[in-house]
Amino acid sequence: MLQVKNLKITHKNDLKSLINNLSISLNDAGKLAIIGEEGTGKSTLLKYLADPSLIEDYCSFHGELISDFRGIAYIPQSMDHLQLEQHLSDYIYHDANIAYFDYNYFFQVANQLNFDCDLLEKEHLHLKNLSGGERLKIQLMKALAYHPQLLLLDEPTADLDSLSLDWLESFIKSSPQTIIFISHDQHFIQKVATSILHLELVRKRQLPQARFYFGSYEDYLAKRQQKDQHQRMLAKKEHEELQKREAKFKKIHDSVQSQLRQTKDSTAGRLLAKKMKAVKSYEKRLEKDLQLITQKPDTMDNMAIFFSDISPLAKQKIILDWENQKLDTGQTISLQIKGQDKILIIGKNGLCKSRLMQKIHTELKAKTGLTVSYMPQHYEDQLDLNLTPLDFLGNHDTQKVKTYLASLDFTADEINHSCHQLSGGQKAKLFLAKMVLDKSNVLLLDEPSRHFSPTSQPIVRRLLSQFKGAIICISHDRLLIESDIFELYQLKQDHLIKVSIDR
Structure with a gap:
């Protein structure tokens, strides 16, 4: 059993309260989904549940955490830079506790996740060279090999392909383990969660509010409404x-x-x-x-952002024209993109979709007449985490930047935080703000919706639908794939093909 009593978590930098007097209890084999808008303290709470020392450097906390679980496994939203520099074999085996590490189950999970076990034989392969989906799979394989009683997952669906996502749903539903996870995937939450913890920051993001509900996500939404x-x-x-x-x-x-x-x-x-x-x-x-007297219910404001003043490219202007283009991944790609085309690329984990996007970015940014914005899968590839949001957008008028950030629900304090203190969703919002402020006419988006809440995702989809330029997008997001915004392409082992689905 896991119990939290009267927990308060406060940010040391600006004394902002993230969690206030939270008390919850979770029984064995429970499946708790932590949901909420971007920047409401979900990841911080999950770290605290894994090990309070993980948040000591940036948060103070008071309260009681009671747990009788013998083994706890925590998989963060992203790996830190030290882990990414490790060789794959070192990450798995170097600190392995042989007495408890179940090698048979490790390879069983690898097989179920369609992980390429040949990668384990490559002595000098670094984790940073793996795709986001492969990194998540290797973390799951290692964590589950110890058969932990409590499993903590921060956005486990963000990087997984559809087959792996189906496996994860099935695993969580049938698992005897207690599992606490953060997710913005409404379909996934509805499938697997047995209880809901909804974190909010209301009254201009100054007052933390938590709602706990024992039951399904669908029931929670209905009861809350x-x-x-x-x-x-x-x-x-x-x-x-x-x-x-x-x-x-x-x-x-x-x-x-x-x-x-x-x-x-x-x-x-x-x-x-x-x-x-x-x-x-x-x-x-x-x-x-x-x-x-009774007050109206406190709710968080939705973000408000739109593209304006961009100069769209001519519909027939060819901005990318590849005919049997050979990539260093071994794939041969034929692809033509015109000035107002919108395409979305799908494919299994490990097929180098992100490397394809990087190649496209390198070619397009060198062309004159294009204003290209690029949102990478791993934000730190294009975002110096030591900068503040104001610094990151510093080549624009300061007051205009502040206005845009306020429309994206950044507080006055948050715009002066260093970016490493921001949530994944808040970092994603920075890239959106940059696209709008730069008046970009070409967007390259690698998993753009992965860190946005269910409330923000429709706004992102509408933003992309109304955009007047060209978009090249990679995504595993079912709602984005099933929308009518994009033409669909599928990346295979050796080529790229145009596909269609029932919508």
């Missing part, structure tokens, strides 16, 4: 009743005050003064009642 609707109706009714009382009070107050000014009779004046005292007392009661 029902509860919020009832609260809104009650708040409306009570506010209307209070307004009537205030109007009545004002009428009496103005009448008594007018009579006081006009009376010259001392006896009548004393009576009116007593009446005014009663009126003042009633005014104080109204003020007190105003504090006690």
Whole structure:
């Protein structure tokens, strides 16, 4: 069993409260989904549950964490730079506890995830040379080989191809382990979660709020909508009743005050003064009642961003024209992209989709007449994490940058944080802001929706749908793939083909 009692987590940098008086209890074999908008403290909470020392350098915390699990495995949202520099074999075997490491199960999971075990034989292969999906698979293989009783996963669906995602869904549903995971994939959450913890930052992102629900995601959404609707109706009714009382009070107050000014009779004046005292007392009661009436439910604001003032390329302008282009990955690619084409590339993990995108980026950024924006799969490839958001967007007018960041729900404090303190979703928002501010007419997007919440994802899809330039996108996001925004291409072992799906 896992118990959290009266947990408070506060950011050391600006004393911002992320978690306030959180108390939850999770039974054995429970499957808890932690959900919420970008930057609400989900990853910080998961790290705390894995090992409180993981957040000591940037957060202070108070409360009680009770766990009787013998083995805990934590898989973060991304590997740190020291891990990425490791050889694959060193990462798996160097610190392996032979007494507890189940080699048979390790290779069983590898097979189920369609992981290329030949990679394990390459002595000098670094983790940084693997795709995002391969990195996640190797972490899952290693973690599960120890048969942990508690498994903590930070966005495990973000980099997995569809077959691996199906396996993960099946594994979590049937697993006897207690599993706590963060995800923005609504379909995945609905399939596997048995309870929901929803983290929010309301009142201009200053007040942390947590809702725990034991049940499915679909039931949680329905119950929350029902509860919020009832609260809104009650708040409306009570506010209307209070307004009537205030109007009545004002009428009496103005009448008594007018009579006081006009009376010259001392006896009548004393009576009116007593009446005014009663009126003042009633005014104080109204003020007190105003504090006690039901308030509208606190909810987070949605991000607001759109492309404007871009100069779209001509529809027939060819910006990329590959005919049997041979890549260093061994694939031969034929692909033509025109000025307002929007294509999305799908494919299994490990087929070098990101390397294909890097190749396209290298070619397009060298061309004149194009304003190319590139959102890589691993943000640190294009984002210096020591910079602040203001620094990253520093080649634009400061006030304009602040306005855009505010529309993306950044607080005044957050725009001065170093980027390594931001969540994955907040970093993704920085790339969106840069695309808009740069007035880009070509977007290269490697897994653009992976860190956006279910509330933000429709906004991102609408943004891409309304964009007037060219988009080349890589994604495993089912909703993005099934949308009508893109023409679909599939990367195979040796070539790229155009495909269609039922939508």
